Amino acid sequence: MYRYDEFDHTFVRQRVEQFRDQVERRLSGALSEDEFRPLRLMNGLYLQLHAYMLRVAIPYGTLSSRQMRCLAHIARTYDKGYGHFTTRQNIQFNWPALKDVPDILLDLAEVEMHALQTSGNCIRNVTADQYAGAAADEIEDPRVWCEIIRQWSSLHPEFSFLPRKFKIAVTGAPNDRAAVAVHDIGLRIVRNEAGEVGFQVLVGGGQGRTPVIGAVIRPFLPKRYLLSYLEAILRVYNLLGRRDNIFKARIKILVQQVGAAVFADMVEDEWQQIKDGPVELPAGELERIQAYFAPPPFETLPDADSGFADAQAGDPAFTAWTRSNLAAHRQPGYAIVNLSLKPVGGIPGDATAAQMDAVADLADRYSFGEIRVSHEQNLILPHVRLQDLYPLWQALEGIGFATANIGLASDIIACPGLDYCSLANARSIPIAQEISRRFAALDRLHDIGELRIKISGCINACGHHHVGHIGILGVDKKGEEFYQLTLGGDATDTAALGDLIGPAVSVHKVVDAVETLVGVYLEHRQNGERFLDTYRRVGLQPFKETLYATH
């Protein structure tokens, strides 16, 4: 993992003390709310429905056990005993008092964490494949480049007041688990015909009220040019992006207005002026950063483990969990383990302080002290020996994180919705809870197979509903909660936006509607088809006819 150097430590602590002074001046009345608001937002502090909310960055979703214990400490000491992992691989605390926030930030600084650039019109926390450095299908570890981007973009003087917020995601594997096509910039590490490794660059993706799949503006960018090319994109956007209308300020609107080809030409012109200039990485810097992400000291193990095989044979519940919650590791004898933060009837992404501490202990015991956060609001232990899977599963059962549902109908992304968020029109979490209860039976859940349900409580789409196989969007109709349904969205390397099926359904009918849609899929599916495959083959009509005939 990346470790702060002396400069990083000093910089983050200075920011904490600056904010402490700003909070004191706000509480004394020396600063008005209008003056204070941009200052608190620069430090990740929002004012939501019930209280302040602090959004803490988890760069590229990588946490150490020590950092996780600090998050548990914050939840226990300053909040109501829990935290919420988000779709941007961050964690949010929903109840901190303003007077305590400087102390929270100081505690975070001790474990090399902060809340900088988790809000505001700047380059936000860079996200990555949660399996980075572990996945069997990976070309290169994307976190090296995420860290380089993080250092380049932190307090970048030219890009601290962009027209709007700016999100970058990086995947190092052809199977996109980082949803790069719906980010302002998506980077895919690819190999060209000569076998060289570089980046495919996508620009102008995003969700919100104007969902767009990003366009490839450069099929192959040599790695050494990443920062100058990013800088060229940001410069074009900073100059031409709209500042007169918040709803048209994201880069996707600019790319759509001028066209991806013209935008690519603009970037090229800018890039030619700064390429090979001072923004490129100095000699040795890539190697210095890479060293922080060296693989842990894996044991040399066989591909298979007899103890693991015996446990599978003897325990059907364990077997079900291994079917859905493991992913292939690049190192023989190891597996990637997904911890489901979606228990039946639970709140997607929530973890109590006790659960966080327990995960930290399990990471130390079984995964070299490493933990990951996924944009799907789950946790991951990335490096677990096959022989340790059974005792790990038993321990996860004990803390409620062993639900065998990763990628299945109850593994739902849900934004905080109207239960917390001042922007929301409708609740998201209770809908997710009810769907997970409806699909609680494991046999049925596994029979249905991969099904990505994503719920947003407003058009800002923090719950990624546009790219859900079934997307659910909460709307307010004369003070009542209604939900629009979309079908066929996809956040992966075959990215697509969902199609609106028809009129919104009431809060009382939305879970029935989801069950009806699943029934139509089961009726039409052919061998081996996922929900998304069947939808793509048969189209919207059979789903629509059945749904509106039923409701």
Add this chain to the structure above:
Amino acid sequence: MSKHVITANRLVDGAVVYLTVGGGWSERIADAAVADGKEAGAVLMAKAEQAVADCLVVAPYLIDVADADGGIRAQRYRERIRSDGPSIHPEFAKT
């Protein structure tokens, strides 16, 4: 005439609060001063603006309420969630 109360977030901790008859701020909507009509609402809002200047609360505004169960209840669902707490955490309800 429509009935209103003033709500805001308390500066020091962000808690949802309501302006009371005595000019203080309570976490319980039941304690709120109720204004009948626009003019009475404006009088309450002037008091609230003073509380903003005194660094007690942030962003006060009027909400519609109706009589219910011998007390008052916010009309809009959003405001009911603010007064009652998150629907997913009944243990946080302010009774």
